[in-house]
Amino acid sequence: MNLELTVNGKTQSMQCEDRTLLVDLLREQIGLTGTHVGCDTSQCGCCTVHLDGQAVKSCTVLAAQADGSSITTIEGLAHGDALHPVQQAFSACHGLQCGYCTPGMIMASTDLLRRHPDPTDEQIREGLAGNLCRCTGYVNIVAAVKQAASLMRAAGSQSA
């Protein structure tokens, strides 16, 4: 089938099978391999991207369902060389060890910060309930999200 997607701000027409998963289209056809496949059973959240602004598991969305939509992947978060505040905070707080879950963690975190700009620990843990990390024990991930929240609030108050 033919479809049209806006991926990281760039609108493109492409073809795929009706059964192609969004994650496979992103990785194999568009070459955006920052979106990982961890479990392929919608448990782990490594494949999280934003579909029309909302975090979804791209291993459980058909590319066809996303036809006409706008998608942001981990590659679309930074502005040039300037990392997104959530990326900065994951780096500064060492919110990762092996890094495999990190793209999904960051995409889920940006979505939760949209809903909760000043989140409690509980809101962070609930907001990341769909993302599994098998290295960190989550402590530094929660710290990173808190730091990102304060970075983003400070940036928001400066620009206001």
Add this chain to the structure above:
Amino acid sequence: MYPFTYERASSLQHSVQGLRSDPEAKLLAGGMTLLPTMKMRLAAPSRLIDIARLADLRGITREGNTIVIGAAQRHCEVAADPTVRAAIPALAELAGHIGDPQVRARGTLGGSIANNDPAADYPAALLGLDATVITDRRSIAAADFFLGLFTTALEPDEIIRAVRFALPRRAAYAKFAQAASGYAMAGVMVAQLDAGIRVAVTGAGPGVFRWREAEAALAGKWSSDAIAGCALDAGALNTDLHGSAAYRAQLVRVMAAQALDRLN
């Protein structure tokens, strides 16, 4: 996944015709159960008719003493909706704890109840709140809709349009979620309706059911103490790797008490 044909539905009527013309066709809404099932090759529909964007299935409206929620409303939308939160906070709360945030961003009310997973949350809401399922051709009371394990009263070509919830006097939902999946090992909706008291249980048995002994006890005394000694037949409950039937019976008691304590 085995190959299939995808089409985006243009209207409710065309979707009904699509189901009639191809018995192997399936409706696709959020896809949070259907797509994983297809990936496991446990289902192999010939055609998916994507009804997620049909305007007929969208919207949340207050109509008199009821709230009508479109079948394609996603869990995150129900959880965040100001009308639902004000009128039936227990329903918003329930929707806000289905699965995880990414699942709630895609999964729909209609998809959940059409699937009737015995551990899904929404069936407890519909049965506990005495809701009515509105399809393309008729209205079905929740008590007549859920027929047990993955089975409903829907005809093969019938499509859920919306669910009508009468406003309860008060209601609360408590669930003990399986840690990995988020599905209920026991979820209990306790409600005081104009029609009487309802205690609806999901996750513990082969399908959602009313715990009538608890309803009778609560009619005498509206308190968590009242249900402590109520009979609950563990023989009818599930045993699996997550817990025995006796354990689930205990969870049902504890969840019912927690729901009641939230209201008192």
